[in-house]
Amino acid sequence: MPVSLVGSIVNDRPNFMAVGWVTRVNRNPPYLGVGINKAHYTPAGIRKNGAFSVNFPPADLVAETDYCGVVSGKNTDKSTIFELFYGEMKTAPMIKKCPLCLECKLVDIHEMPSNVLFIGEIVAAYTEEKYLTNGQPDVKKMNLMILTMPDNNYWSIGDHVGKAFYTSSLSLCPRP
Amino acid sequence: MPVSLVGSIVNDRPNFMAVGWVTRVNRNPPYLGVGINKAHYTPAGIRKNGAFSVNFPPADLVAETDYCGVVSGKNTDKSTIFELFYGEMKTAPMIKKCPLCLECKLVDIHEMPSNVLFIGEIVAAYTEEKYLTNGQPDVKKMNLMILTMPDNNYWSIGDHVGKAFYTSSLSLCPRP
Numbered sequence: 001m002p003v004s005l006v007g008s009i010v011n012d013r014p015n016f017m018a019v020g021w022v023t024r025v026n027r028n029p030p031y032l033g034v035g036i037n038k039a040h041y042t043p044a045g046i047r048k049n050g051a052f053s054v055n056f057p058p059a060d061l062v063a064e065t066d067y068c069g070v071v072s073g074k075n076t077d078k079s080t081i082f083e084l085f086y087g088e089m090k091t092a093p094m095i096k097k098c099p100l101c102l103e104c105k106l107v108d109i110h111e112m113p114s115n116v117l118f119i120g121e122i123v124a125a126y127t128e129e130k131y132l133t134n135g136q137p138d139v140k141k142m143n144l145m146i147l148t149m150p151d152n153n154y155w156s157i158g159d160h161v162g163k164a165f166y167t168s169s170l171s172l173c174p175r176p
Numbered sequence: 177m178p179v180s181l182v183g184s185i186v187n188d189r190p191n192f193m194a195v196g197w198v199t200r201v202n203r204n205p206p207y208l209g210v211g212i213n214k215a216h217y218t219p220a221g222i223r224k225n226g227a228f229s230v231n232f233p234p235a236d237l238v239a240e241t242d243y244c245g246v247v248s249g250k251n252t253d254k255s256t257i258f259e260l261f262y263g264e265m266k267t268a269p270m271i272k273k274c275p276l277c278l279e280c281k282l283v284d285i286h287e288m289p290s291n292v293l294f295i296g297e298i299v300a301a302y303t304e305e306k307y308l309t310n311g312q313p314d315v316k317k318m319n320l321m322i323l324t325m326p327d328n329n330y331w332s333i334g335d336h337v338g339k340a341f342y343t344s345s346l347s348l349c350p351r352p
Contacts, residue, residue, distance in 0.1 A: 001178065001197060010227065023199040025211035026288040033209065033293065035201035059337045066343035081346065110286050112202040112295070117209065119288070136327045142271060145337055151312045152341050158334030161235045161321055165328050167242035170257065 003145040005068055006034055007053035007093040010045030014079040014093035018069030019043045020113075020147040022054060030122040032104055035115045041073035046118050049091035050106040054120075055098040058143040059156055065132075065145070066154070084087060087124045094126060099142035101126040179321040179330060181244055182210055182225060183229035183260075183269040186221030190255040190269035193218045194245030196323040197291075198230060206298040208280055212289045217249035222294050225267035226282040230296075231274040234319040235332055241321070242330070265298045275318035277302040 001020035021035035032054060036043055046052045057065045064081055071078070082095040087103040094101040104120025118139055131141045139157050146155040177196035184337070186193055197211035208230060212219055222228045233241045240257055258271040263279040270277040280296025307317045317331050322331040 003211060016309050021199045021201060023195060023197045023209070023211060025209070025286075026291040028290045031288060031291075033199070033201070033211070035199060035209070039205060041349070062338045063343050063346065064336065065329060066340055067346050070341055070344050075227055097283070108286075108288070110201075110284075110295075112207060112284075112294070114204045115202040115207075117201050117286070117293075119286075133256070133327070137324075138327070139322075139324045139331070146315075146333060147340055148315045149312070149340070151309070152339060154337040154340055156334035158321060158332035161330040161332055162238045162242065164242055164323055164330055165246055167239050168246050170239065170243050 001147050002055060003065060003147045005057055005065060005095060005098070006036070007055060007095065008042050008043060008045035008051070009049055009091045009093065010041055010073055012083055015041060015045060015073040015075065016055070016068045016078050016082070016095070017073070018065050020149070025119060031107065031119050032102060032122055033119045034147050035117050037115050043118075045097045046106060047109070050104065050118055051089045052104050053092040053094045054102045054104060055095045056100040056142065056144050057095070057098050058162065059095040059145050061097060061145070062145065087126070089123065099127055099131045099144070100137060126128055128157055177325075179233060179241060179323045181231045181233055181271060181274070182212070182218060183231060183271065184218050184221035184227070185225055185267045185269065186217055186249055189253065190260055191217060191221060191249040192231070192244045192254050192258070192271070193249070194241050196325070199296060207295050207299055208278060209293050211293050213291050217293055219294075222282060223285070227265045227267040227293065228280050228282065228296060229268040229270045230278045230280060231271045231319050232276040232318065233271070233274050235321050236319070237273060237334060238321065238330055251338065263302070265299065275303055275307045275320070276313060277304050316333045
């Protein structure tokens with residue numbers, strides 16, 4: 001799963017939690033879904049403000065990222081760990097050192113037994129020129145991380161395996 | 177995003193589509209969500225049978241995987257690409273060569289403008305002893321793939337970056 005930091009304003013303070021349960025869910029408009037346990041501190045902030053951010057940290061922020069997955073905003077102020085910035089919505093705090101930050105407007109909430117799926121429309125995406133190749137986000141330049149559970153490990157992105165949406169015929173490929 | 181092949185029975189035939197929009201969404205019971213465009217062939221099969229599988233292919237199946245993301249079951253029989261097996265539900269076809277296969281019972285459907293989020297309870301997970309370390313799935317032994325868009329590339333899992341759910345204090349870590 002991808003490693004992200006979900007940002008929100010909770011009790012008037014920016015807060016970040018590490019989240020691996022995140023995926024695009026709708027193509028048009030561009031929606032993102034994040035599955036968050038109801039016991040966490042973040043849900044109240046997202047519900048109140050109708051906004052959240054999804055920030056993808058580079059591997060050199062692994063300690064800060066993991067810390068945000070271990071300690072709760074209920075008893076720890078996480079607002080000063082990172083240097084922040086804001087987009088048009090003033091209630092989706094984003095992290096300057098993250099090479100990709102998505103600003104999301106809450107559009108739907110799907111309730112489940114232990115978790116809530118917050119569905120947000122991506123209203124803005126922030127990156128820097130140095131992280132792009134041919135005008136597109138370059139995951140290797142961004143040095144993003146992968147999370148596996150239940151072994152609980154972070155990984156970098158590895159070697160290029162192949163082009164996607166490319167194989168229109170299997171007869172062209174050697175079969176195992 | 178992770179690379180998966182979602183299996184279903186559509187018009188009485190096993191079918192597989194490549195899906196990157198997949199994530200765990202609920203902890204207990206274990207739910208998985210897959211976001212699929214309504215225009216695809218797969219949704220009718222999942223709705224009819226209330227079942228689907230999520231199979232994670234190894235890098236050596238990159239061509240077959242990509243092919244399943246390019247051609248549609250509407251005009252191509254994809255039932256013979258892989259050797260299949262079934263669990264207790266007879267309508268969630270799974271792929272023998274995939275090191276991790278999750279058999280899902282549809283529990284909820286979340287409709288969105290262009291896509292549907294199918295939420296399934298994982299009723300069984302299939303792997304082999306050789307893919308485990310300390311009794312847990314080992315993503316390196318499985319040799320699973322990552323997908324990036326819109327550059328459309330497949331990647332392997334890279335180097336170990338750190339332990340997760342481990343950092344209870346930032347004062348222990350050198351700050352940048």
